[in-house]
Amino acid sequence: MEAALRDQPGLRVLRTQGVxxxxxxxxxxxxxxxxPLIEYVDELPPAQQTALRIAAGVQQGPPPQPALVGLGFLNLLARAGMDQPTACVVDDAQHADAESLLALGFVARRIAAERACVVIAARSDETVQSGLAGVARLELGGLDRDAGSALLRGAARGLLDPTVAADYVSYTAGNPLALRELAIEWSAAELTSTAIAHSPIPIGRRLEQIYARRLRELPEASRRWLLIAAVESSGDVAAVNAAAEALGVPLDASGDAERIDFVHVRDTIRFRHPLIRSAVYAAAIGADRRSVHRALSDHARARNQLEVAAYHAAASVDRPDDDVAAELVAAADAAGARGGMLSRAHLLARASGLSTAVADRSERSVGAAEAALSAGAAQLALQQLDRVDDSTLNDVSRGRKLIVEAMAGLFLSDPEGLRGGLAKLIQAADLMxxxxxxxxRRTLLLALNSATVTEEQAVGADVRELAVRMRAASEGEDLTSVLLRAVSSFILDDYGDAAPLLREAVVALRGAAGEELPDFGFYVTVPCVALWDWDAAAELLRRAVRESRDAGALRDVDACLWILSAVEMSRMNPRAAAEYVDQSAELRRALGAIDEQAVNAGLLAWQGTPPAIVEQITHAVHEGGWGGISRMATGAIAINEIASGAYEAAFERLSPLVRHPFLQASFHHIPEYIEAAAxxxxxxxxxWGLAKLESYAEASGSGAARGLRDRSRALLAEDEDAERHYLSAIDALVGAHRGDGARARLLYGEWLRRVRRRADARVQLQKAYDTFVDLGAVTFAERARREIQATGIDVISGAKPxxxxxxxxxxxxxxxxxxATNGEIAASMFISANTVDYHLRKVFRKLEINSRRQLTDHFTDLSS
Structure with missing residues (x-):
């Protein structure tokens, strides 16, 4: 790190290390x-100011989302960099708190055009790997043979043969610190005799044993002082002195340890090598270690450092202690109040282990599991549940435990967990x-989400059981009640009876307060799509995305973007669907989560991926328990089979979807089913399908449903009536349902060609072709192109570049x-304003424009 920062004049360096x-x-x-950057905090957007202050514990408020804390720190660095280039340097990051690592990982992934950088050094560690996933890294290897030999020979006392030195380089894998320590601890003669005798090389545990032997040569007071310094670990001289005084250790006892170069004491205390600290700690008996922890805990408590006090208190006991457990719970609550859910999980887990009563242990383990799950650490959450004795929990806590189990299955994409989630969530709701x-009631909404994820693959419960519970819990006029009533009616009742309740739910969702809507973002699609109202679904999901972005809830944003892509696919706009998927992928990169839980196979079908590959992916998704996604993909494959003229295959594929619909993923395929059947x-x-569609269109009042009904009527009508139905369908669909409108034009154009009205057919087919190209519906575009050629002319390429x-x-x-302003764009996309400006300059150059007005005109032209 020093080499990286050397020869950087004018660079402001902010340093810390994990403790x-x-x-x-x-x-x-x-x-x-x-x-050192506090002076800039007031210049940040208000939400980011608040997030940073709550995270720092200097302001009260709702716990901030980690991404919002990370964005605030990114913009803090960006603002500081405007005054002076700024580097953040973190050493020993493996000892840093998990939340800081997550925030720094976010910053490192989003830094682009700022005059700032982040440099982090850490040993290999699971928490570091997770928090810094996706961050560029340099894995440090050992020195080569020549450099390692030169280091060892230069540091050794006496002359060391180059061949012997080279052997040690090989033994240590060129680790320079190990080589230096060998030279400090052993003379050239000792190194040579050890090498000749092929004795074990003193690195790792062997080197630690050497330190332990030298430690025994020190006076008792020095050994005790070293133990205090090793236990304290942060290098805080005041804390070490206070504990030494409390334990009767002379303050000058460090002198002998300094003389043999075990430690350096200046403003802070630093061990020459981590293994020295390990040797000191390991050499002490348990009682001595605990007494030091107790003294340090008392000192931290007196300074109101409650988390530090709890840490030392936990290490000061060798058996369950309810007072210490209570301290850990208080520290966990403090961490949670700052948004530190991973820290809360670890503290509650430790409190559980120190609780004397089985009931307390179980309750605190459930709390730890909930905290871990909220931080996205599903595996850790399940590990905490393994420590729970269900017999000691009340019904509410048993329900909480079941919720964690069900949601962890979703987070981990575990097939068995996914399929069993609905039953567990219904059971949890019953218990509570x-x-x-x-x-x-909120658990029933989680169960609804589980049902839409797994669809017919759920085991142990079915959607009708869920609907019965939802109806029983739906008394009231709040948004949750309205939603529960509507969805339960949709599942249990005739469609005509359910439609008014579904409309009431959509109206209520549209009227929800801004901060309330994100809580219901996962549930808007069922009532909207049940009413054949994709416009409302898209509008509400976009609102949920905006509100979740503002709150920094990027995982919710990611999920809503994925659902938006499905909505756009459903109304045949694969290009818009792909853009939402791209936005989702960009957010996952910001979070360091690169992998998708399940591939959007339906979008691949729309984008022209060979059907055999799409079917393989769809099968894998289905086997993974993602029933909703696999049904969407099956529908997309069938629609593209219709586009290519494989009607019998599409009919066979669509029949089980339409004859056995499930919530929202398949019943709206009736128009495709009618076309494939006809x-x-x-x-x-x-x-049969047309009769079903007629009833849906009548009861829902949906313009889109009426347009699809008329398109389907035209397919089955006599020639004298077909044209009227086609024109009615086109009129109803060409707006928000441009894809379905283009399909109506395609069918109308084919009909016109069959009745020998080729000039009229060309007009409709050309408009259909242009729309398909614009929407990225490649298979339909190819079909429209062939139809145009069949009229005797070539395609006019009206597609915009x-x-x-x-x-x-x-x-x-x-x-x-x-x-939107640069600041608004930055907040929305979780980047800095500098990066927005950087991207806009690239956009202007690529599009050969020089103003925002021209930018607006460009995108208006593309959408026209």
Whole structure:
């Protein structure tokens, strides 16, 4: 790190290091790192100011989302960099708190155009790997043979043969610190005799044993002082002195340890090598270690450092202790209040282990599991549940435990967990219905989400059982009640009876307060799509995305973007669906989560991926328990089979979806089913489908449903009536349902060609072709092209050229075209304003424009 920072004139360097004793103080390392930048905090957007202050524990408020803390720190660095280039340097990051690592990982992934950088050094560690996933890294290897030999020979006392030195380089894998320590601890003669005798090389445990032997040569007072310094771990001289005084250790006892170069004492205390600290700690008996921890705990408590006090208190006991457990719970509550859910999980887990009563242990383990799950650490959450004795829990806590189990299955994409989630959530709601009815109602909504994820693959319960519970819990006029009533009616009742309740739910969702809507973002699609109202679904999901972005809840944003892509696929706009998927992928990169839980196979079908590959992916998704996604993909494959004229295959594929619909993923495929049936000679099935569609269109009042109904009527009508139905369908669908409108034009154009009205057919087919190309519906575009050629002319390429913008550049450009400021764009996309400006300059250059007005005109032209 020193080499990286050398010869950088004018660089402001902010330094901190991970400290083991502070590893559960949420955002502790970030707070130390950012303290010199306090003067800039007031210049940040209000939400980011608040997030940073709550994370630092200097302001009360709702716990901030980690991404919002990370964005605030990113913009803090960006602002500091405007005055002076700034580097954040973190050493021993393996000992830093998890929340600081997450925030620094976010910053490192989003830094682009700022005059700032982040440099982090750490040993290999699971928490580091998780928090810094996706961050560019340099894995440090050992010195080569020549350099390692030169180091060892130069440091050794006496002359060391180059061949012997080279052997040690090989033994140590060129680790320079190990080589230096060998030279300090052994003379050239000792190194040579050890090598000749092929004795074990003194690194790792052997080197630690050498330190332990030298430790025994020190006076008792020095050994005790070294133990205090080793236990304290942060290098705080005042804390070490206070504990030494409390334990009767002379303050000058460090002298002998300094003389043999075990430690350096200046403003802080630093061990020459980590293994020395390990040797000191390991050499002490348990009682001595505990007494030091107790003294340090008392000192931290007197300074109101409650988290540090709890850490030492936990290490000061060798058996369960309810007082210490209570301290850990208080520290966990403090961490949670700052948004430190991982720290809260670890503290509650430790409190559980120190609780004397089985009931307390179980309750605290459930709390630890909930905290871990909320931080996205599903595996850790399940590990905590393994320590729970169900017999000691009340019904509410048993329900909470079941919720964690069910949601962990979703987070981990575990097939068995996914399929069993619905049953567990229904059971949880039943358990909580009397003692915590509001919690039970929200659990039923979680169960609804589980049902839409797994669809018919759920085991142990079915959607009708869920609907019965939802109806029983739906008394009241709040938004939750309205939603429960509507969805339960949709599942249990005739569609005509359910439609008014579904409309009431959509109206209520549209009227929800801004901060309330994100809580219901996962549930808007069922009532909207049940009413064949994709416009409402898209509008509400976009609102949920905006509100979740503002709150920094990027995982919710990611999920809503994925659902938006499904909505756009459902109304045949694969290009818009792909843009939402790209935005989702960009957010996952910001969070360091690169992998998708389940591939959107339906979108691949729309984008022209060979059907055999799409079917393989769909099968894998289905086997993974993602029933909803696999049904969507099956529908997309069938629609593209219709586009290519494989009507019999599409009919066979769509029949189980339409004959056995499930919530929202398949019943709206009735229009495709009618087309496939009509064109494959299954006219009676087509007539059955049309009767169903007629009833949906009548009861829902949906313009889209009426347009699809009229398109389907035209397919089955006599020639004198077909044209009227086609024109009615086109009129109803060409707006928000441009894809379905283009399909109506395609069918109308084919009909016109068959009745020998070729000039009229060309007009409709050309419009259909242009729309398909614009929407990215490649299979339908190819069919329209063939139909145009069949009329005797070539296709007129009216498609507008696609720009060369990256997904992030395009999103910046779209927001700017809609009038958003750089600051608003930055907050929306979780980047800094500097990066927005950087992207806009690239956009202007690529599009050969020089103003925002031209940018607006560009995107208006593309959408026209």
């Amino acid at each position: 083991e004793v502070e590893s559960t103080i949420a955002y502790g390392a970030l707070q130390r790192l950012g303290r 219905s009397e003692l915590a009815p509001e919690h039970a 064109r494959s000679g299954n006219r009676s099935s087509a007539q 696609q720009d060369t913008l990256t997904s992030q550049e395009r999103e910046v450009a779209l927001l700017a075209a809609r009038g």
